Amino acid sequence: MVNDRRVFLITGAAGKTGRAAAELLLERGHKVRALVRQDDDRAKALAAAGAETVVGDLLDLDDMSRAVHGVSGAYFCYPIRDGLLEATTVFAQAAVDADVRSVVNMSQISARREAKSNAARGHWLGERLLDRTDMLTTHLRPTFFAAWLRDWWEYRDGEGVLRLPFGRGRHAPVAETDQARVIAAVLADPEPHNRKTYTLHGPVEMDHYEIAEAMSRGLGIPVHYEPISVEEFAAAMTARGRSAHLVQHLSNVAVDYQQGIFAGTNDVIQDIGGRAPLTVEEYVAGRKEDFRTSGPNFVPAPPA
Ligand SMILES: NC(=O)c1ccc[n+]([C@@H]2O[C@H](COP(=O)([O-])OP(=O)(O)OC[C@H]3O[C@@H](n4cnc5c(N)ncnc54)[C@H](OP(=O)(O)O)[C@@H]3O)[C@@H](O)[C@H]2O)c1
DSSP: OOOOOOEEEESSTTSHHHHHHHHHHHHTTOEEEEEESSOSHHHHHHHHTTOEEEEOOTTOHHHHHHHHTTOSEEEEOOOSSTTHHHHHHHHHHHHHHTTOOEEEEEOOTTOOTTOSSHHHHHHHHHHHHHHTSSSEEEEEEEOSBTHHHHHTEEEETTEEEEEESOTTOEEOOBOHHHHHHHHHHHHHSOGGGTTEEEEEOOSOOEEHHHHHHHHHHHHTSOEEEEEOOHHHHHHHHHHTTOOHHHHHHHHHHHHHHHTTTTOOOOSHIIIIISSOOOOHHHHHHTTGGGGGSOOTTOOOOOOO
8 A cells, every 4th residue: 555645636537447547546545536527326436435526527627626626646538528629628727727747648549630530639639738738748549448349239149249340450459447557557656657658458459250259258158240331330329319429430430440540459558557458358257247238339230
């Protein structure tokens, strides 16, 4: 356990990476302020684990000024929703005003000046904005999360199906708990990581046929991958009521994915996080119950 008086702000603390980072920092004895959007069971669980929870809106300057008060380092994480650049600007202003020393910024591997996805280009611009502050700044650019596999998973007659527009493109799915190890390590010791951009990958790069095989081994049930068109994917998301922003983003990164933008592996999680990242088999085997039902976004097969 550390003896550290610094306070770390975790934004998006009820979300995937934020929650994992908050829990890990607390386990290690750090002081955590957890910014949540609503005071629900997830916020209560964070408070029970020892976090100071703060309800606030990442788009509200007054809320964010309160959230960063007295904070040494912050994990900045905004979801795939409209408003990323506004939230980044609000966070940067509040953090600079409050003399926050360091920020770990959640971006993504597809963040590029020339990105067609509005969210990916917004991440690239957000990185540039934070680079212009005096804060010690580290950008994380993960490939697709392992949690994605559950979001798009259909559980049908004891078998799993992934219907996704990824052709034979490849990536190495990365677990939120492994990303949390990097977030926690950089927050605790930010200097060596200042102005660094880290892509985050799981340990094994695969196409979705291979991912389905790995899931099948981990879950002990048959799993199939059915490649679909970007158009079918976009239409299904729209029919589910997903936002135009999300549909625009995912349709464009699907093309990026097919073109290899999400591919690769590296040693960042091992080297900075201190442990080898989880394989897909390990990830799903540790969450078997989650895969006994379909995920929230799966694209149903058309009627036979
Ligand atoms: N998923 C992937 O495969 C992937 C890959 C690479 C990069 N990324 C990046 O990862 C980031 C998302 O990280 P994540 O998946 O860990 O987050 P997440 O699970 O989407 O959680 C985000 C959290 O932020 C909260 N939130 C939303 N709007 C807010 C607001 N206006 N003010 C305060 N809180 C707000 C949400 O609250 P509620 O839960 O109450 O709505 C949620 O708990 C995105 O920037 C994305 O680009 C994702």
